[in-house]
Amino acid sequence: MELTLWTYEGPPHVGAMRIASSMKDIHYVLHAPQGDTYADLLFTMIERRGQRPPVTYTTFQARDLGGDTAELVKKNIKEAVERFKPKTLLVGESCTAELIQDQPGALAKGMGFDMPIVNLELPAYSKKENWGASETFYQLTRTLLKEKVSSIEKISPLRWKELGRRPKVNILGPSLLGFRCRDDVIEIQRILSEQGIDTNVVAPLGASPDDIERLIDAEINICLYQEIAESSCEWLRRNFGMEFTNTIPIGIKNTIAFINEVHNKLDLPITNKQELEHKSKLPWYSKSVDSNYLTGKRVFIFGDGTHAIAAAKIAKEELGFEVVGLGTYSREMARQLRSTAKELNLEALITNNYLEVEDAMKKAAPELVLGTQMERHSAKRLGIPCSVISTPMHVQDVPARYSPQMGWEGANVIFDDWVHPLMMGLEEHLIDMFKHDFEFVDGHQSHLGHTATKTEDFVNSEDKEDKNSNEGIIWTESGRAELTKVPFFVRGKVKTNTEKYAILRGIPEISDETLYDAKAYFS
């Protein structure tokens, strides 16, 4: 039993709903009680969907449990098939139905329908949402393509040459309630098309079962979101020989590496290598003088595996930030994230507990947080600017404008979204210059608004903890007074550093001089 106050991922059947809702001509009969219908609002509210998710909830009640819940399942399946006429039917159960073991998938298969039926067994008490999405997409792909395995030769990535046409690829993984998938797909298709590569199928987003059956018309697969598509890509490789790409095209370096990987796999020469660096404004924006102030900005990153790993690389290599914390809630991608963290000399944070993330954030004292909707809340409490880079997300993270994360335009969006919460370069210089003027009081906080706590509260409230944790270090009047003169946005860092220094040197009382000693020591 695990005490959870808030969770990054929903149950696995919500993952299945993400696949069903992303696609066309599919219906999902979910053996579940009425309360589980809440999941519809994730799609209709967060994504502002104008269609209901294609899901029928059997809505069993306590009084049904003594009787025949299996009959109820069959009745709902029959009605759903008659009403929605799906080309493929998904059948599964949520956590409660798993306990009563009606085996709805087996029941559906015995009802004599001629459409393909996918029996989803998603263990609700051990697995989570992304796993459920991945498993559903895999089972669906397998069900629709397994008969072709023996009748088709292995697919060579070079097949397009023999066929005398442009190479074709599938883009796999984008789904509803994924982060900016809608726009990533457009961006990646545009890039591929510029490179002379056609998109065969995008799935699950916007695909129908017919499209899944057409997957094998492509030469290779683009695995755009590992969390959702990796197991399907592996199955397609094992059974049809289709190779797939591993590079996630987020950031300039990775977009270029992605293009190279695709070209290499297809044995398609790159003719526009020189142009690629200039496709996005990020490299120049990052080099331009105003961005000097970005150097060494301390950034804390937490999100799903794909976006957290990509963010760490961009932060360090393309924006010149210092990554001071890196973590994910995607246990499936823990190993990959750990190796990225190791390269950055960091201990990876793998957890599903947002309070642990908040604690780590506090300790790392970052100047910018890149996280999920929850880190936005935590960062707000701590008075730190934040940009959302990953699900779970809020309705405001599904913007009306085109705002991908991937490719050239994605890099532009990332530059703006991560830099705007920070203070602009000139602005920071000015504040530094004028910080001793009497107008510069705590209330004055530039465009960031008033989120940081007042100095007095800050010193006093932390004092109580300090007496326990920091071996009785005391801030003298002069030390306190000096600390209030430090601009609010670096005050936390200065305080921590000074205390660290005091402990190191065995100084029991922090005066104004200690502050300057510490400053010199750490500079």
Add this chain to the structure above:
Amino acid sequence: MKFLMSKVEFNKETGPREVFCGLTSIVWLHRRMPDAFFLVVGSRTCAHLIQSAAGVMIFAEPRFGTAILEEKDLAGLADAHEELDRVVNDLIVRRPEIKTLFLVGSCPSEVIKLDLATVAEKLNKRFSGQVRFLNYSGSGIETTFTQGEDGALKALIPLMESSDEEKLLLVGTLANNVEDRFKKIFRNLGISNIESFPPRQSTELPKIGKNTKVLLTQPYLSDTARDLKHRGCEIISAPFPLGIEGSTEWFLAAAKAFKISEFKVHEIISPLINRAKLALESHKEILKGKRLFLLPESQLEISLARFLHNECEMDLIEVGTPYLNKDLMKEEINLLPDNTKIVEGQHVEKQLDRVRESNPDLVVCGMGLANPLEAEGISTKWSIEMVFSPIHGIDQAADLAGLFSKPLRRNQILTSKTLVTH
């Protein structure tokens, strides 16, 4: 199934539903009693449901959480009880400010027959004097949406001490400002001893007994009302205080129970009524003659239908309700126009067919259905807003009407010249 009672047409429907379960009430209950904690014993789905329904209301450490059952908890009940013990212990250590802890049953905990009552009893002994433990079920196999509050309040009743003091007890969660207004009006009527249930602190439970006169503020408290009656309380029969008419009848019923003259009531509330009628005018102009379809969700549907027809002159196509307690709703049903079609339960697909066929001007529905209906060109109002907004009382009548006139007004603005639709 169809049968006629009085002048209203009753129908029952079963099938797939689109309704929240009782766990959802935690979203407002934990705000009402800040010293209480609601611990759902359930699955990841339960945790996900509450956080999704609560939307952005995420606090650093919210006063609700879920003890998520894992594979090993399902293997043996004895172990599950022990595990729950451990989780509760950790929680109490971490949150010493908690005075009352509700163990809330869910669909999975009910199905595996976790005995939360016994767990609560044991914990009560161990933490005696520090924390009180209660249990109720908010499971979706037994309860819908607002029924969760009924369960929580019913669980508190055994803790209420007895007293024969005469008092008026307002039962059901209200917004604090609305509650204060009501108390002021009752005091002006000459009723001095007024208490609320649930109280604002979980430990400050009112005493009850044979001279307690209970006035329900919400229409979803069947079990609570029944148990209060068993404790000797008198349940005042009245419509619910939504709109001018409902609130007036509600005040009158209370006054009658305290032998206060009707004249006195009218004297006190007439200025309020006049003011409210004036405020209602602009909304009525928009709502008048518009056709309304209410899907079942909050259990407030019948009262809302009565208000929107009688005071805002809307036409009622269908009034859905998750369940119907005819006894509790008697006074409301009597105020409904002839031939009102009430549908208890739901077959969401068939009901949506009827929505489309009847071409309504406004549909009251849950958040899962609102945008899809809007995309079909049908205006909607989410029902969840009714349980989060101060809508009770004469002073709030115009605000209540405003919740329904706003989508229609918005449609007029957007479709006239500013936007080309479809």
